[in-house]
Amino acid sequence: MEYVKAETHNGISSIEFYHPLSNSLPAKMLEQLAREIHFAGTHAESKVIILKSAGEKSFCAGASFDELTQIKTESEGYRFFSGFAHVINAMRKCPKIIIARVHGRAVGGGVGLAAAADYAIATVHADIKLSELSVGIGPFVVGPAVERKIGTAAFSALSIDAAMWRNSEWAKRKGLFAEVHENVENMDESIERLAHFLSHSNPEAMAEMKKMLWKDTEHWDSLLNERAAISGRLVLSSFTKSAIEKFKSKT
Amino acid sequence: MEYVKAETHNGISSIEFYHPLSNSLPAKMLEQLAREIHFAGTHAESKVIILKSAGEKSFCAGASFDELTQIKTESEGYRFFSGFAHVINAMRKCPKIIIARVHGRAVGGGVGLAAAADYAIATVHADIKLSELSVGIGPFVVGPAVERKIGTAAFSALSIDAAMWRNSEWAKRKGLFAEVHENVENMDESIERLAHFLSHSNPEAMAEMKKMLWKDTEHWDSLLNERAAISGRLVLSSFTKSAIEKFKSKT
Amino acid sequence: MEYVKAETHNGISSIEFYHPLSNSLPAKMLEQLAREIHFAGTHAESKVIILKSAGEKSFCAGASFDELTQIKTESEGYRFFSGFAHVINAMRKCPKIIIARVHGRAVGGGVGLAAAADYAIATVHADIKLSELSVGIGPFVVGPAVERKIGTAAFSALSIDAAMWRNSEWAKRKGLFAEVHENVENMDESIERLAHFLSHSNPEAMAEMKKMLWKDTEHWDSLLNERAAISGRLVLSSFTKSAIEKFKSKT
Numbered sequence A, B, C: 001m002e003y004v005k006a007e008t009h010n011g012i013s014s015i016e017f018y019h020p021l022s023n024s025l026p027a028k029m030l031e032q033l034a035r036e037i038h039f040a041g042t043h044a045e046s047k048v049i050i051l052k053s054a055g056e057k058s059f060c061a062g063a064s065f066d067e068l069t070q071i072k073t074e075s076e077g078y079r080f081f082s083g084f085a086h087v088i089n090a091m092r093k094c095p096k097i098i099i100a101r102v103h104g105r106a107v108g109g110g111v112g113l114a115a116a117a118d119y120a121i122a123t124v125h126a127d128i129k130l131s132e133l134s135v136g137i138g139p140f141v142v143g144p145a146v147e148r149k150i151g152t153a154a155f156s157a158l159s160i161d162a163a164m165w166r167n168s169e170w171a172k173r174k175g176l177f178a179e180v181h182e183n184v185e186n187m188d189e190s191i192e193r194l195a196h197f198l199s200h201s202n203p204e205a206m207a208e209m210k211k212m213l214w215k216d217t218e219h220w221d222s223l224l225n226e227r228a229a230i231s232g233r234l235v236l237s238s239f240t241k242s243a244i245e246k247f248k249s250k251t
Helices: A027-042 A074-093 A109-116 A143-160 A168-174 A184-199 A203-213 A220-234 A238-250 B027-042 B074-093 B109-116 B143-160 B168-174 B184-199 B203-213 B220-234 B238-250 C027-042 C074-093 C109-116 C143-160 C168-174 C184-199 C203-213 C220-234 C238-250
Strands: A003-009 A012-018 A048-053 A097-102 A119-123 A179-181 B003-009 B012-018 B048-053 B097-102 B119-123 B179-181 C003-009 C012-018 C048-053 C097-102 C119-123 C179-181
Touching (some): A012 A184, A027 A074, A074 A109, A074 A143, A097 A109, A097 A203, A109 A119, A119 A168, A143 B143, A143 C143, A203 C143, A220 B203, B074 B109, B074 B220, B097 B184, B109 B119, B119 B184, B143 C119, B143 C203, B179 B184, C012 C027, C097 C109, C097 C184, C109 C119, C109 C143, C119 C168
Parallel strands (some): A048 A097, B097 B119, C097 C119
Antiparallel strands (some): A003 A012, C003 C012
């Protein structure tokens, strides 16, 4: 069954999530993720954080379709999408450097998690898609995090051409991934090297760097919630209902 | 003779312009372009807009040299350059997604049109140049649109090295073009696919996406006009007069 | 011995610096650099500026380690790091276009100099590193200049993975270098061509372009000094002391 778990060894905290449906994220897991990130951020023993998911295929399929289809009111919609807002804001405000380990495909909110990390290391299998418009909504909550990393042009392309996968090479060129490796072994070796280096670096310098890298995002606390309200309203449209039904009947 | 024409079929509006001199744009055509874009934006039947030009060589050579040479006062200069400001602002404020079809070379204002589109699809023949400094002025009016898409570094390089063409591959890498195709057929196929997808997508979601993608540009209404005043003043310099005379004697 | 020298011929000002330790920069040279840049900016005879260093290996190794190790108080630290702030602010406010000639490796503050130029032309040997975190501090003073050119994602990667060189190709792709050439001859040919073009261009247009390209950086006068205070405080940490001792014993 699904889980979010965290452990810290030698100054390196690993936060891992798993969901049987391509590591998609229901509200409860989003809440747990935000809490674990916040906790590792305040915990002195933790010097650097690795965010990863279990399994060998998808890194993260984004929002849970099962929960999306059950949204009946705007306030339920708002509540669901603000789950992603909380995770992204937790990553943003965490004074520790966060490394994302992206071993496979990322969609929607999954792209947002990779983008909100300070340093993302992926494999060639980490294709990405912002498919929100295909289901009648848009990448409103993850937008600021994704655009901050890949710029307005690439974010426009990715969010408008919502039916199209972009490969990991594209994601690296645009800045979403700092590194892309041929296989999981090489990715993990690189993560281990970087995490080791950071766990032995000056924590005060890293906390100042984190502030510098995330300057001018203080308004995201409210911005991402406003964005959650937009998604929460659009998700009630007939476009969304029929798109999700079509998708679920295919799988 | 030159024209601007618009038509809408199956939710897809095409706005096409043509001028015998490499699709350069005199004030009158800029006004027509701004009007057609505004109209398609308000028209319910139109779900997505394709901006294109006729012919098989240049996409757009920018400002009309014939009109530039006739500018005698700062206010005439301001009036001329604010024509580009109006087109870019119309594209920016249009609640529909705009796809630019860039089949060939783009210079100066032509680069601005491609940049102000939400998604630009080009062929390998779409080399670009911001040649303004070569004629004694600078890319002041189109600057904000171009910099928003390709970033400060690429915009600096393009505007400073004003005598040099950058090829379509460079333009894609920097984010001006979302796609570059080997030939016109492939470009048109991709445009058709994307336009079809968008014409069947949730208009409300696309209008919200448009707002999101163009956030923090509300000041462009005044900014681009201030920029038009700078160009309108510099265009009276002896540098401009002699550069344009030299250019016209060559062609 | 080390020097900073400037000369102007045919409208082209060259500012050259040299230090026997890989062109690293002590406080006195930073002061001279800021003064020469300011002077060329105000001098009517100078139309365009080339910033370069002597020797055939490093372009610039950044801060002088000899001086770093002698910093005993926060105010001494602040004074040292504000030297870089003054150079970057002089480049930013200079109304002339500045071309950086990057013939070899650049580290820390050296990356900052390349980034603060308006157009950087390099050779393939110009690998770069922001090694600050390796010595217990961070790229706080040069950060705004580097991030402005290469974006938040590349700046994050470069400053976090502080032990790792990025090659000149990476630096070009990310926008730090406008051009990368196979060898010094080709680089110098390209610099000569561009400098010649700019020295014959409209100075008023270039001054307006400079304002446009550096818009929204007026607060750097105070921001870079605040950043110098952060570095000046962190440099007193035991991390810095032991890292620099280790480094110096190796060389």
